[in-house]
Amino acid sequence: MRFGRVPVATGLAFGLMLIPMGAATADPKPTLAQAKAKLDKLNDKADKVVDRYNTATERYKKARSTYGELNTSYKRKLATVADLRAEVVGMAVSSYQAGNDVTSWPGIFGSPDPQDMLAGLALAGQVSQEKAEKLAAFDRENRGLKVERGKAQKALQDADKERDAVEKERSEILKLIKDQKKLLEKLGAYNPGNPNSVGLKYTGPASGSAAAALRFAFAQVGKPYRFGGTGPGAYDCSGLTQAAWRAAGVSLPRTTWQQWSWGASRKVDIKSLQPGDLIFSAGLGHVSMYAGNGQIVHAPQTGDVVKVVKLSAYGSTLVGAVRP
Structure with a gap:
């Protein structure tokens, strides 16, 4: 039989086979001091995450409120534009029935851009002062409508981003709470509290x-x-x-x-x-x-x-x- 140096890898493998599996894999139980130290770290981290959650929640509420206000304004302007559009259509129909340049009104009103329509009418020389004011109002409201719609869409996008931020923070908090509860229960220190507690009477020096x-x-x-x-x-x-x-x-x-x-x-x-x-x-x-x-x-x-x-x-x- 031939003897010699056992390769390092072989020796380690052989040695590991002789070590009981339980001793190799078992994690040492944390001491009371270690558990409390870990809990302090979790509590400190949770404080900061909770405040981020609250901040994100407040921003979400504000963004949703802004969207709601702008959306209401958008709908109001939409109704105003609809009324003015109906008046413009009535003006076109009246001019058509009166035989006033029957070819220009349909073409002008069919223009997708209200500014083009106003320019066309001005060139035609067919607009009375009253009609011109109506058409100008229609143009202003229509342009304002686009602005309000853009603002509302931006506000909604902002609200969606804040909602996502809230959900992210909330998920992290729930994990932290799970870890906190586990440690507190091990320490025998978990206190669920009483939502109906009547508390204490303040008798201090404040005024x-x-x-x-x-x-x-x-x-x-x-x-x-x-x-x-x-x-x-x-x-x-x-x-x-x-x-x-x-x-x-x-x-x-x-x-x-x-x-x-x-x-x-x-x-x-x-x-x-x-x-x-x-x-x-x-x-x-x-x-x-x-x-x-x-x-x-x-x-x-x-x-x-x-x-x-x-x-x-x-x-x-x-x-x-x-x-x-």
């Missing part, structure tokens, strides 16, 4: 409109977080702050980014917070409301509920605050 906003926000405590939620049974972070300040008579934009931008001239230092101030995290993925006494009220993330927690829980992740 005026801030007190009204905080009374509303505290009354939502215990209701579930839901992406895109604006109440009354569930909220996302910016949905809660918007609804709370609406109850105080202040109209905030819908999304975290929009609320931060809206408050560009209303920024306050974190060290100078007053009850009712909106507090934004780094990356603008999350917004909460300062309640006074070192506490905030907010809608955190999937698997959690509207709650009151210490401001210090935010750590060093704050980017700034806005005073509505």
